[in-house]
Amino acid sequence: MILRIIFAALIAVLPLAANAFEVFACEPEWASLVREIAGEDIQVTTATTAFQDPHYVQAKPSLIAAARNADLLICSGADLEIGWLPLLLRRAGNAAIQPGSPGNFVAADFVRRIEIPKVVDRSGGDVHPQGNPHIHLSPRNIERIAKALGERLIRINAGDADNIQNGLDDFLMRWDEATGRWEDEGESLRGMRLVAHHTSFSYLADWLNLDIVATLEPKPGVPPSGAYLSKLLAQLQASPPAAIIRTPYQNEKPSLWLAERVGTPAIVLPFTVGGTPQATDLFSLYDETIRLLREQQR
Ligand SMILES: [Zn+2]
Incomplete structure:
Protein backbone atom coordinates (compact mmCIF):
# COMPACT_ATOMS: atom_id res chain seq x y z
CA MET A 1 0.00 0.00 0.00
CA ILE A 2 2.74 2.40 1.01
CA LEU A 3 4.69 1.43 -2.10
CA ARG A 4 1.63 2.12 -4.18
CA ILE A 5 1.29 5.58 -2.64
CA ILE A 6 4.96 6.32 -3.28
CA PHE A 7 4.56 5.12 -6.84
CA ALA A 8 1.50 7.32 -7.35
CA ALA A 9 3.37 10.28 -5.91
CA LEU A 10 6.28 9.66 -8.28
CA ILE A 11 3.96 9.51 -11.26
CA ALA A 12 2.45 12.80 -10.18
CA VAL A 13 5.86 14.43 -9.90
CA LEU A 14 7.45 13.04 -13.05
CA PRO A 15 5.52 15.09 -15.62
CA LEU A 16 6.47 18.22 -13.71
CA ALA A 17 10.12 17.24 -13.80
CA ALA A 18 9.89 16.50 -17.53
CA ASN A 19 8.32 19.92 -18.15
CA ALA A 20 10.85 21.81 -16.10
CA PHE A 21 13.20 22.38 -19.05
CA GLU A 22 13.52 26.14 -19.45
CA VAL A 23 14.75 28.10 -22.44
CA PHE A 24 15.88 31.71 -22.65
CA ALA A 25 15.58 33.03 -26.21
CA CYS A 26 17.02 36.42 -27.13
CA GLU A 27 14.72 36.95 -30.13
CA PRO A 28 11.19 35.76 -31.03
CA GLU A 29 12.37 33.73 -34.06
CA TRP A 30 14.44 31.45 -31.81
CA ALA A 31 11.63 31.05 -29.30
CA SER A 32 9.46 29.87 -32.19
CA LEU A 33 12.11 27.52 -33.53
CA VAL A 34 12.70 25.87 -30.16
CA ARG A 35 8.94 25.35 -29.74
CA GLU A 36 8.72 23.83 -33.22
CA ILE A 37 11.35 21.26 -32.26
CA ALA A 38 10.78 20.61 -28.56
CA GLY A 39 7.02 21.10 -28.44
CA GLU A 40 4.68 23.79 -27.20
CA ASP A 41 4.80 22.76 -23.54
CA ILE A 42 8.41 23.72 -22.82
CA GLN A 43 8.87 26.96 -20.96
CA VAL A 44 10.41 29.70 -23.09
CA THR A 45 11.20 33.26 -22.04
CA THR A 46 11.80 35.63 -24.95
CA ALA A 47 13.96 38.65 -24.15
CA THR A 48 12.62 40.83 -26.97
CA THR A 49 9.45 41.28 -28.97
CA ALA A 50 9.14 42.15 -32.64
CA PHE A 51 8.69 45.76 -31.53
CA GLN A 52 12.07 45.99 -29.81
CA ASP A 53 15.45 46.50 -31.41
CA PRO A 54 17.47 43.41 -30.44
CA HIS A 55 20.67 45.48 -30.59
CA TYR A 56 19.52 47.51 -27.59
CA VAL A 57 17.78 45.74 -24.72
CA GLN A 58 17.66 46.51 -21.02
CA ALA A 59 18.90 43.75 -18.70
CA LYS A 60 15.72 43.97 -16.60
CA PRO A 61 15.38 41.98 -13.33
CA SER A 62 12.71 39.75 -14.90
CA LEU A 63 15.11 38.80 -17.70
CA ILE A 64 17.96 38.18 -15.27
CA ALA A 65 15.68 35.89 -13.24
CA ALA A 66 14.67 33.97 -16.36
CA ALA A 67 18.32 33.57 -17.42
CA ARG A 68 19.21 32.36 -13.92
CA ASN A 69 16.78 29.43 -14.24
CA ALA A 70 17.38 28.58 -17.90
CA ASP A 71 18.78 25.23 -19.09
CA LEU A 72 19.37 26.58 -22.59
CA LEU A 73 20.00 30.02 -24.03
CA ILE A 74 19.47 30.59 -27.73
CA CYS A 75 20.52 33.85 -29.35
CA SER A 76 21.52 35.12 -32.79
CA GLY A 77 25.09 35.97 -31.79
CA ALA A 78 27.57 37.64 -34.17
CA ASP A 79 27.55 40.58 -31.75
CA LEU A 80 23.83 41.31 -32.17
CA GLU A 81 23.36 41.14 -28.40
CA ILE A 82 26.83 42.43 -27.42
CA GLY A 83 25.35 45.57 -25.85
CA TRP A 84 23.28 43.74 -23.23
CA LEU A 85 23.70 39.96 -23.10
CA PRO A 86 27.16 39.76 -21.47
CA LEU A 87 25.92 41.94 -18.59
CA LEU A 88 22.74 39.90 -18.28
CA LEU A 89 24.69 36.63 -18.19
CA ARG A 90 27.06 38.00 -15.55
CA ARG A 91 24.16 39.09 -13.37
CA ALA A 92 22.30 35.80 -13.85
CA GLY A 93 25.34 33.80 -12.71
CA ASN A 94 24.06 30.59 -14.33
CA ALA A 95 27.02 28.40 -15.33
CA ALA A 96 24.85 26.22 -17.59
CA ILE A 97 24.29 28.99 -20.15
CA GLN A 98 27.61 30.86 -20.08
CA PRO A 99 29.51 31.14 -23.39
CA GLY A 100 31.27 27.86 -24.14
CA SER A 101 28.75 25.76 -22.16
CA PRO A 102 26.48 23.34 -24.05
CA GLY A 103 23.52 25.39 -22.79
CA ASN A 104 24.74 28.45 -24.71
CA PHE A 105 23.50 28.10 -28.29
CA VAL A 106 24.62 30.76 -30.77
CA ALA A 107 22.65 30.50 -34.01
CA ALA A 108 25.10 32.52 -36.12
CA ASP A 109 27.80 29.89 -35.50
CA PHE A 110 25.96 27.54 -37.86
CA VAL A 111 25.49 29.74 -40.94
CA ARG A 112 27.62 31.57 -43.45
CA ARG A 113 27.49 35.22 -42.51
CA ILE A 114 27.33 37.95 -45.14
CA GLU A 115 28.46 41.59 -45.09
CA ILE A 116 31.58 40.91 -43.00
CA PRO A 117 33.43 44.25 -43.02
CA LYS A 118 36.91 44.24 -44.51
CA VAL A 119 38.01 46.77 -41.96
CA VAL A 120 36.26 46.91 -38.58
CA ASP A 121 35.81 50.47 -37.48
CA ARG A 122 33.75 50.54 -34.29
CA SER A 123 34.48 54.23 -33.90
CA GLY A 124 32.42 54.72 -37.06
CA GLY A 125 29.44 53.30 -35.14
CA ASP A 126 29.05 50.10 -37.18
CA VAL A 127 27.07 47.66 -35.01
CA HIS A 128 27.84 44.67 -37.28
CA PRO A 129 31.62 44.16 -36.91
CA GLN A 130 31.19 40.35 -37.21
CA GLY A 131 29.07 40.57 -40.34
CA ASN A 132 25.30 40.74 -40.55
CA PRO A 133 23.69 39.06 -37.49
CA HIS A 134 20.05 39.20 -38.77
CA ILE A 135 20.32 35.66 -40.07
CA HIS A 136 16.77 34.33 -39.66
CA LEU A 137 15.18 35.51 -42.92
CA SER A 138 16.87 32.85 -45.02
CA PRO A 139 15.09 29.49 -44.80
CA ARG A 140 18.38 27.73 -45.56
CA ASN A 141 19.84 29.32 -42.44
CA ILE A 142 16.83 28.23 -40.40
CA GLU A 143 17.27 24.67 -41.66
CA ARG A 144 20.93 24.53 -40.60
CA ILE A 145 20.21 26.14 -37.24
CA ALA A 146 17.27 23.78 -36.61
CA LYS A 147 19.49 20.73 -37.14
CA ALA A 148 22.18 22.06 -34.80
CA LEU A 149 19.57 23.09 -32.24
CA GLY A 150 17.96 19.64 -32.32
CA GLU A 151 21.33 18.02 -31.62
CA ARG A 152 22.02 20.45 -28.81
CA LEU A 153 18.60 19.93 -27.20
CA ILE A 154 19.14 16.17 -27.23
CA ARG A 155 22.57 16.60 -25.69
CA ILE A 156 21.35 18.63 -22.73
CA ASN A 157 17.91 17.07 -22.34
CA ALA A 158 18.63 13.44 -23.22
CA GLY A 159 15.54 12.20 -21.36
CA ASP A 160 13.40 13.84 -24.04
CA ALA A 161 15.53 12.70 -27.00
CA ASP A 162 12.80 10.77 -28.87
CA ASN A 163 10.34 13.63 -28.66
CA ILE A 164 12.96 16.14 -29.80
CA GLN A 165 14.11 13.98 -32.72
CA ASN A 166 10.50 13.51 -33.86
CA GLY A 167 9.87 17.24 -33.51
CA LEU A 168 12.96 18.05 -35.53
CA ASP A 169 12.18 15.55 -38.30
CA ASP A 170 8.62 16.80 -38.55
CA PHE A 171 9.73 20.44 -38.62
CA LEU A 172 12.39 19.85 -41.28
CA MET A 173 9.89 18.05 -43.50
CA ARG A 174 7.35 20.87 -43.29
CA TRP A 175 10.06 23.53 -43.60
CA ASP A 176 11.53 21.99 -46.74
CA GLU A 177 8.10 21.82 -48.35
CA ALA A 178 7.34 25.43 -47.39
CA THR A 179 10.74 26.63 -48.64
CA GLY A 180 10.00 25.19 -52.08
CA ARG A 181 6.67 26.99 -52.13
CA TRP A 182 8.25 30.32 -51.04
CA GLU A 183 10.92 30.00 -53.70
CA ASP A 184 8.22 29.48 -56.35
CA GLU A 185 6.23 32.48 -55.06
CA GLY A 186 9.38 34.56 -54.71
CA GLU A 187 10.51 33.91 -58.28
CA SER A 188 8.58 36.98 -59.50
CA LEU A 189 10.36 39.15 -56.91
ZN1 LIG B 1 21.61 45.08 -37.07
Missing part, protein backbone atom coordinates in the same frame (compact mmCIF):
# COMPACT_ATOMS: atom_id res chain seq x y z
CA ARG A 190 13.78 38.52 -58.45
CA GLY A 191 15.61 41.82 -59.00
CA MET A 192 12.98 43.87 -57.11
CA ARG A 193 14.62 47.17 -56.12
CA LEU A 194 14.17 48.10 -52.48
CA VAL A 195 15.53 50.55 -49.94
CA ALA A 196 15.83 49.29 -46.33
CA HIS A 197 16.14 51.30 -43.12
CA HIS A 198 18.85 49.02 -41.63
CA THR A 199 20.48 45.91 -43.09
CA SER A 200 17.72 43.84 -41.44
CA PHE A 201 16.68 42.08 -44.65
CA SER A 202 20.00 41.26 -46.29
CA TYR A 203 19.66 37.47 -45.97
CA LEU A 204 16.12 37.64 -47.38
CA ALA A 205 17.45 39.66 -50.32
CA ASP A 206 20.34 37.26 -50.79
CA TRP A 207 17.98 34.28 -50.85
CA LEU A 208 15.29 35.75 -53.16
CA ASN A 209 17.69 37.83 -55.28
CA LEU A 210 16.09 41.10 -54.26
CA ASP A 211 18.12 44.21 -54.98
CA ILE A 212 18.49 46.40 -51.88
CA VAL A 213 19.90 49.47 -53.56
CA ALA A 214 20.42 51.56 -50.41
CA THR A 215 19.90 51.70 -46.66
CA LEU A 216 18.67 54.76 -44.79
CA GLU A 217 21.43 54.28 -42.26
CA PRO A 218 24.82 55.31 -43.67
CA LYS A 219 26.32 52.44 -41.61
CA PRO A 220 24.49 49.71 -39.64
CA GLY A 221 23.34 51.32 -36.40
CA VAL A 222 24.11 54.91 -37.43
CA PRO A 223 20.85 56.91 -37.66
CA PRO A 224 20.16 58.58 -41.01
CA SER A 225 21.09 62.26 -41.05
CA GLY A 226 19.24 64.89 -43.03
CA ALA A 227 22.24 65.37 -45.31
CA TYR A 228 22.52 61.65 -45.98
CA LEU A 229 18.80 61.35 -46.76
CA SER A 230 19.01 64.28 -49.17
CA LYS A 231 21.86 62.56 -50.97
CA LEU A 232 19.82 59.35 -51.18
CA LEU A 233 16.83 61.29 -52.47
CA ALA A 234 18.90 62.74 -55.29
CA GLN A 235 20.15 59.25 -56.21
CA LEU A 236 16.75 57.57 -56.04
CA GLN A 237 14.71 60.17 -57.90
CA ALA A 238 16.25 59.05 -61.17
CA SER A 239 15.03 55.47 -60.65
CA PRO A 240 12.71 55.02 -57.66
CA PRO A 241 12.69 51.67 -55.81
CA ALA A 242 9.53 49.53 -55.59
CA ALA A 243 9.30 50.16 -51.83
CA ILE A 244 11.13 51.37 -48.74
CA ILE A 245 11.06 48.60 -46.15
CA ARG A 246 11.53 48.64 -42.39
CA THR A 247 10.91 46.49 -39.32
CA PRO A 248 8.12 47.24 -36.80
CA TYR A 249 10.67 48.71 -34.35
CA GLN A 250 12.48 51.09 -36.66
CA ASN A 251 11.73 54.81 -36.68
CA GLU A 252 9.16 55.49 -39.41
CA LYS A 253 10.15 59.12 -40.01
CA PRO A 254 13.11 58.71 -42.40
CA SER A 255 11.17 56.09 -44.42
CA LEU A 256 8.11 58.31 -44.70
CA TRP A 257 10.16 61.41 -45.55
CA LEU A 258 11.93 59.66 -48.39
CA ALA A 259 8.86 57.74 -49.58
CA GLU A 260 6.86 60.90 -50.00
CA ARG A 261 9.58 62.61 -52.02
CA VAL A 262 10.55 59.65 -54.18
CA GLY A 263 6.90 58.70 -54.71
CA THR A 264 7.25 55.11 -53.55
CA PRO A 265 5.46 53.26 -50.72
CA ALA A 266 7.07 52.82 -47.29
CA ILE A 267 6.07 49.47 -45.81
CA VAL A 268 6.60 47.55 -42.59
CA LEU A 269 7.55 43.89 -42.94
CA PRO A 270 6.98 41.68 -39.87
CA PHE A 271 10.76 40.95 -39.63
CA THR A 272 10.16 38.39 -36.89
CA VAL A 273 7.40 36.36 -35.29
CA GLY A 274 4.76 38.71 -33.87
CA GLY A 275 5.75 41.63 -36.10
CA THR A 276 2.30 41.69 -37.70
CA PRO A 277 -0.87 39.99 -36.45
CA GLN A 278 -0.56 37.43 -39.26
CA ALA A 279 3.04 36.43 -38.50
CA THR A 280 2.33 34.08 -35.62
CA ASP A 281 5.09 31.53 -36.22
CA LEU A 282 8.09 31.03 -38.50
CA PHE A 283 5.96 29.71 -41.36
CA SER A 284 3.49 32.60 -41.36
CA LEU A 285 6.40 35.03 -40.92
CA TYR A 286 7.75 33.98 -44.33
CA ASP A 287 4.24 33.76 -45.86
CA GLU A 288 3.52 37.33 -44.80
CA THR A 289 6.88 38.73 -45.84
CA ILE A 290 6.53 37.36 -49.36
CA ARG A 291 2.88 38.35 -49.61
CA LEU A 292 3.65 41.95 -48.59
CA LEU A 293 6.52 42.22 -51.07
CA ARG A 294 4.40 40.81 -53.89
CA GLU A 295 1.78 43.47 -53.14
CA GLN A 296 4.36 46.12 -54.01
CA GLN A 297 5.16 44.78 -57.45
CA ARG A 298 4.53 47.17 -60.23
Whole structure:
Protein backbone atom coordinates (compact mmCIF):
# COMPACT_ATOMS: atom_id res chain seq x y z
CA MET A 1 0.00 0.00 0.00
CA ILE A 2 2.74 2.40 1.01
CA LEU A 3 4.69 1.43 -2.10
CA ARG A 4 1.63 2.12 -4.18
CA ILE A 5 1.29 5.58 -2.64
CA ILE A 6 4.96 6.32 -3.28
CA PHE A 7 4.56 5.12 -6.84
CA ALA A 8 1.50 7.32 -7.35
CA ALA A 9 3.37 10.28 -5.91
CA LEU A 10 6.28 9.66 -8.28
CA ILE A 11 3.96 9.51 -11.26
CA ALA A 12 2.45 12.80 -10.18
CA VAL A 13 5.86 14.43 -9.90
CA LEU A 14 7.45 13.04 -13.05
CA PRO A 15 5.52 15.09 -15.62
CA LEU A 16 6.47 18.22 -13.71
CA ALA A 17 10.12 17.24 -13.80
CA ALA A 18 9.89 16.50 -17.53
CA ASN A 19 8.32 19.92 -18.15
CA ALA A 20 10.85 21.81 -16.10
CA PHE A 21 13.20 22.38 -19.05
CA GLU A 22 13.52 26.14 -19.45
CA VAL A 23 14.75 28.10 -22.44
CA PHE A 24 15.88 31.71 -22.65
CA ALA A 25 15.58 33.03 -26.21
CA CYS A 26 17.02 36.42 -27.13
CA GLU A 27 14.72 36.95 -30.13
CA PRO A 28 11.19 35.76 -31.03
CA GLU A 29 12.37 33.73 -34.06
CA TRP A 30 14.44 31.45 -31.81
CA ALA A 31 11.63 31.05 -29.30
CA SER A 32 9.46 29.87 -32.19
CA LEU A 33 12.11 27.52 -33.53
CA VAL A 34 12.70 25.87 -30.16
CA ARG A 35 8.94 25.35 -29.74
CA GLU A 36 8.72 23.83 -33.22
CA ILE A 37 11.35 21.26 -32.26
CA ALA A 38 10.78 20.61 -28.56
CA GLY A 39 7.02 21.10 -28.44
CA GLU A 40 4.68 23.79 -27.20
CA ASP A 41 4.80 22.76 -23.54
CA ILE A 42 8.41 23.72 -22.82
CA GLN A 43 8.87 26.96 -20.96
CA VAL A 44 10.41 29.70 -23.09
CA THR A 45 11.20 33.26 -22.04
CA THR A 46 11.80 35.63 -24.95
CA ALA A 47 13.96 38.65 -24.15
CA THR A 48 12.62 40.83 -26.97
CA THR A 49 9.45 41.28 -28.97
CA ALA A 50 9.14 42.15 -32.64
CA PHE A 51 8.69 45.76 -31.53
CA GLN A 52 12.07 45.99 -29.81
CA ASP A 53 15.45 46.50 -31.41
CA PRO A 54 17.47 43.41 -30.44
CA HIS A 55 20.67 45.48 -30.59
CA TYR A 56 19.52 47.51 -27.59
CA VAL A 57 17.78 45.74 -24.72
CA GLN A 58 17.66 46.51 -21.02
CA ALA A 59 18.90 43.75 -18.70
CA LYS A 60 15.72 43.97 -16.60
CA PRO A 61 15.38 41.98 -13.33
CA SER A 62 12.71 39.75 -14.90
CA LEU A 63 15.11 38.80 -17.70
CA ILE A 64 17.96 38.18 -15.27
CA ALA A 65 15.68 35.89 -13.24
CA ALA A 66 14.67 33.97 -16.36
CA ALA A 67 18.32 33.57 -17.42
CA ARG A 68 19.21 32.36 -13.92
CA ASN A 69 16.78 29.43 -14.24
CA ALA A 70 17.38 28.58 -17.90
CA ASP A 71 18.78 25.23 -19.09
CA LEU A 72 19.37 26.58 -22.59
CA LEU A 73 20.00 30.02 -24.03
CA ILE A 74 19.47 30.59 -27.73
CA CYS A 75 20.52 33.85 -29.35
CA SER A 76 21.52 35.12 -32.79
CA GLY A 77 25.09 35.97 -31.79
CA ALA A 78 27.57 37.64 -34.17
CA ASP A 79 27.55 40.58 -31.75
CA LEU A 80 23.83 41.31 -32.17
CA GLU A 81 23.36 41.14 -28.40
CA ILE A 82 26.83 42.43 -27.42
CA GLY A 83 25.35 45.57 -25.85
CA TRP A 84 23.28 43.74 -23.23
CA LEU A 85 23.70 39.96 -23.10
CA PRO A 86 27.16 39.76 -21.47
CA LEU A 87 25.92 41.94 -18.59
CA LEU A 88 22.74 39.90 -18.28
CA LEU A 89 24.69 36.63 -18.19
CA ARG A 90 27.06 38.00 -15.55
CA ARG A 91 24.16 39.09 -13.37
CA ALA A 92 22.30 35.80 -13.85
CA GLY A 93 25.34 33.80 -12.71
CA ASN A 94 24.06 30.59 -14.33
CA ALA A 95 27.02 28.40 -15.33
CA ALA A 96 24.85 26.22 -17.59
CA ILE A 97 24.29 28.99 -20.15
CA GLN A 98 27.61 30.86 -20.08
CA PRO A 99 29.51 31.14 -23.39
CA GLY A 100 31.27 27.86 -24.14
CA SER A 101 28.75 25.76 -22.16
CA PRO A 102 26.48 23.34 -24.05
CA GLY A 103 23.52 25.39 -22.79
CA ASN A 104 24.74 28.45 -24.71
CA PHE A 105 23.50 28.10 -28.29
CA VAL A 106 24.62 30.76 -30.77
CA ALA A 107 22.65 30.50 -34.01
CA ALA A 108 25.10 32.52 -36.12
CA ASP A 109 27.80 29.89 -35.50
CA PHE A 110 25.96 27.54 -37.86
CA VAL A 111 25.49 29.74 -40.94
CA ARG A 112 27.62 31.57 -43.45
CA ARG A 113 27.49 35.22 -42.51
CA ILE A 114 27.33 37.95 -45.14
CA GLU A 115 28.46 41.59 -45.09
CA ILE A 116 31.58 40.91 -43.00
CA PRO A 117 33.43 44.25 -43.02
CA LYS A 118 36.91 44.24 -44.51
CA VAL A 119 38.01 46.77 -41.96
CA VAL A 120 36.26 46.91 -38.58
CA ASP A 121 35.81 50.47 -37.48
CA ARG A 122 33.75 50.54 -34.29
CA SER A 123 34.48 54.23 -33.90
CA GLY A 124 32.42 54.72 -37.06
CA GLY A 125 29.44 53.30 -35.14
CA ASP A 126 29.05 50.10 -37.18
CA VAL A 127 27.07 47.66 -35.01
CA HIS A 128 27.84 44.67 -37.28
CA PRO A 129 31.62 44.16 -36.91
CA GLN A 130 31.19 40.35 -37.21
CA GLY A 131 29.07 40.57 -40.34
CA ASN A 132 25.30 40.74 -40.55
CA PRO A 133 23.69 39.06 -37.49
CA HIS A 134 20.05 39.20 -38.77
CA ILE A 135 20.32 35.66 -40.07
CA HIS A 136 16.77 34.33 -39.66
CA LEU A 137 15.18 35.51 -42.92
CA SER A 138 16.87 32.85 -45.02
CA PRO A 139 15.09 29.49 -44.80
CA ARG A 140 18.38 27.73 -45.56
CA ASN A 141 19.84 29.32 -42.44
CA ILE A 142 16.83 28.23 -40.40
CA GLU A 143 17.27 24.67 -41.66
CA ARG A 144 20.93 24.53 -40.60
CA ILE A 145 20.21 26.14 -37.24
CA ALA A 146 17.27 23.78 -36.61
CA LYS A 147 19.49 20.73 -37.14
CA ALA A 148 22.18 22.06 -34.80
CA LEU A 149 19.57 23.09 -32.24
CA GLY A 150 17.96 19.64 -32.32
CA GLU A 151 21.33 18.02 -31.62
CA ARG A 152 22.02 20.45 -28.81
CA LEU A 153 18.60 19.93 -27.20
CA ILE A 154 19.14 16.17 -27.23
CA ARG A 155 22.57 16.60 -25.69
CA ILE A 156 21.35 18.63 -22.73
CA ASN A 157 17.91 17.07 -22.34
CA ALA A 158 18.63 13.44 -23.22
CA GLY A 159 15.54 12.20 -21.36
CA ASP A 160 13.40 13.84 -24.04
CA ALA A 161 15.53 12.70 -27.00
CA ASP A 162 12.80 10.77 -28.87
CA ASN A 163 10.34 13.63 -28.66
CA ILE A 164 12.96 16.14 -29.80
CA GLN A 165 14.11 13.98 -32.72
CA ASN A 166 10.50 13.51 -33.86
CA GLY A 167 9.87 17.24 -33.51
CA LEU A 168 12.96 18.05 -35.53
CA ASP A 169 12.18 15.55 -38.30
CA ASP A 170 8.62 16.80 -38.55
CA PHE A 171 9.73 20.44 -38.62
CA LEU A 172 12.39 19.85 -41.28
CA MET A 173 9.89 18.05 -43.50
CA ARG A 174 7.35 20.87 -43.29
CA TRP A 175 10.06 23.53 -43.60
CA ASP A 176 11.53 21.99 -46.74
CA GLU A 177 8.10 21.82 -48.35
CA ALA A 178 7.34 25.43 -47.39
CA THR A 179 10.74 26.63 -48.64
CA GLY A 180 10.00 25.19 -52.08
CA ARG A 181 6.67 26.99 -52.13
CA TRP A 182 8.25 30.32 -51.04
CA GLU A 183 10.92 30.00 -53.70
CA ASP A 184 8.22 29.48 -56.35
CA GLU A 185 6.23 32.48 -55.06
CA GLY A 186 9.38 34.56 -54.71
CA GLU A 187 10.51 33.91 -58.28
CA SER A 188 8.58 36.98 -59.50
CA LEU A 189 10.36 39.15 -56.91
CA ARG A 190 13.78 38.52 -58.45
CA GLY A 191 15.61 41.82 -59.00
CA MET A 192 12.98 43.87 -57.11
CA ARG A 193 14.62 47.17 -56.12
CA LEU A 194 14.17 48.10 -52.48
CA VAL A 195 15.53 50.55 -49.94
CA ALA A 196 15.83 49.29 -46.33
CA HIS A 197 16.14 51.30 -43.12
CA HIS A 198 18.85 49.02 -41.63
CA THR A 199 20.48 45.91 -43.09
CA SER A 200 17.72 43.84 -41.44
CA PHE A 201 16.68 42.08 -44.65
CA SER A 202 20.00 41.26 -46.29
CA TYR A 203 19.66 37.47 -45.97
CA LEU A 204 16.12 37.64 -47.38
CA ALA A 205 17.45 39.66 -50.32
CA ASP A 206 20.34 37.26 -50.79
CA TRP A 207 17.98 34.28 -50.85
CA LEU A 208 15.29 35.75 -53.16
CA ASN A 209 17.69 37.83 -55.28
CA LEU A 210 16.09 41.10 -54.26
CA ASP A 211 18.12 44.21 -54.98
CA ILE A 212 18.49 46.40 -51.88
CA VAL A 213 19.90 49.47 -53.56
CA ALA A 214 20.42 51.56 -50.41
CA THR A 215 19.90 51.70 -46.66
CA LEU A 216 18.67 54.76 -44.79
CA GLU A 217 21.43 54.28 -42.26
CA PRO A 218 24.82 55.31 -43.67
CA LYS A 219 26.32 52.44 -41.61
CA PRO A 220 24.49 49.71 -39.64
CA GLY A 221 23.34 51.32 -36.40
CA VAL A 222 24.11 54.91 -37.43
CA PRO A 223 20.85 56.91 -37.66
CA PRO A 224 20.16 58.58 -41.01
CA SER A 225 21.09 62.26 -41.05
CA GLY A 226 19.24 64.89 -43.03
CA ALA A 227 22.24 65.37 -45.31
CA TYR A 228 22.52 61.65 -45.98
CA LEU A 229 18.80 61.35 -46.76
CA SER A 230 19.01 64.28 -49.17
CA LYS A 231 21.86 62.56 -50.97
CA LEU A 232 19.82 59.35 -51.18
CA LEU A 233 16.83 61.29 -52.47
CA ALA A 234 18.90 62.74 -55.29
CA GLN A 235 20.15 59.25 -56.21
CA LEU A 236 16.75 57.57 -56.04
CA GLN A 237 14.71 60.17 -57.90
CA ALA A 238 16.25 59.05 -61.17
CA SER A 239 15.03 55.47 -60.65
CA PRO A 240 12.71 55.02 -57.66
CA PRO A 241 12.69 51.67 -55.81
CA ALA A 242 9.53 49.53 -55.59
CA ALA A 243 9.30 50.16 -51.83
CA ILE A 244 11.13 51.37 -48.74
CA ILE A 245 11.06 48.60 -46.15
CA ARG A 246 11.53 48.64 -42.39
CA THR A 247 10.91 46.49 -39.32
CA PRO A 248 8.12 47.24 -36.80
CA TYR A 249 10.67 48.71 -34.35
CA GLN A 250 12.48 51.09 -36.66
CA ASN A 251 11.73 54.81 -36.68
CA GLU A 252 9.16 55.49 -39.41
CA LYS A 253 10.15 59.12 -40.01
CA PRO A 254 13.11 58.71 -42.40
CA SER A 255 11.17 56.09 -44.42
CA LEU A 256 8.11 58.31 -44.70
CA TRP A 257 10.16 61.41 -45.55
CA LEU A 258 11.93 59.66 -48.39
CA ALA A 259 8.86 57.74 -49.58
CA GLU A 260 6.86 60.90 -50.00
CA ARG A 261 9.58 62.61 -52.02
CA VAL A 262 10.55 59.65 -54.18
CA GLY A 263 6.90 58.70 -54.71
CA THR A 264 7.25 55.11 -53.55
CA PRO A 265 5.46 53.26 -50.72
CA ALA A 266 7.07 52.82 -47.29
CA ILE A 267 6.07 49.47 -45.81
CA VAL A 268 6.60 47.55 -42.59
CA LEU A 269 7.55 43.89 -42.94
CA PRO A 270 6.98 41.68 -39.87
CA PHE A 271 10.76 40.95 -39.63
CA THR A 272 10.16 38.39 -36.89
CA VAL A 273 7.40 36.36 -35.29
CA GLY A 274 4.76 38.71 -33.87
CA GLY A 275 5.75 41.63 -36.10
CA THR A 276 2.30 41.69 -37.70
CA PRO A 277 -0.87 39.99 -36.45
CA GLN A 278 -0.56 37.43 -39.26
CA ALA A 279 3.04 36.43 -38.50
CA THR A 280 2.33 34.08 -35.62
CA ASP A 281 5.09 31.53 -36.22
CA LEU A 282 8.09 31.03 -38.50
CA PHE A 283 5.96 29.71 -41.36
CA SER A 284 3.49 32.60 -41.36
CA LEU A 285 6.40 35.03 -40.92
CA TYR A 286 7.75 33.98 -44.33
CA ASP A 287 4.24 33.76 -45.86
CA GLU A 288 3.52 37.33 -44.80
CA THR A 289 6.88 38.73 -45.84
CA ILE A 290 6.53 37.36 -49.36
CA ARG A 291 2.88 38.35 -49.61
CA LEU A 292 3.65 41.95 -48.59
CA LEU A 293 6.52 42.22 -51.07
CA ARG A 294 4.40 40.81 -53.89
CA GLU A 295 1.78 43.47 -53.14
CA GLN A 296 4.36 46.12 -54.01
CA GLN A 297 5.16 44.78 -57.45
CA ARG A 298 4.53 47.17 -60.23
ZN1 LIG B 1 21.61 45.08 -37.07
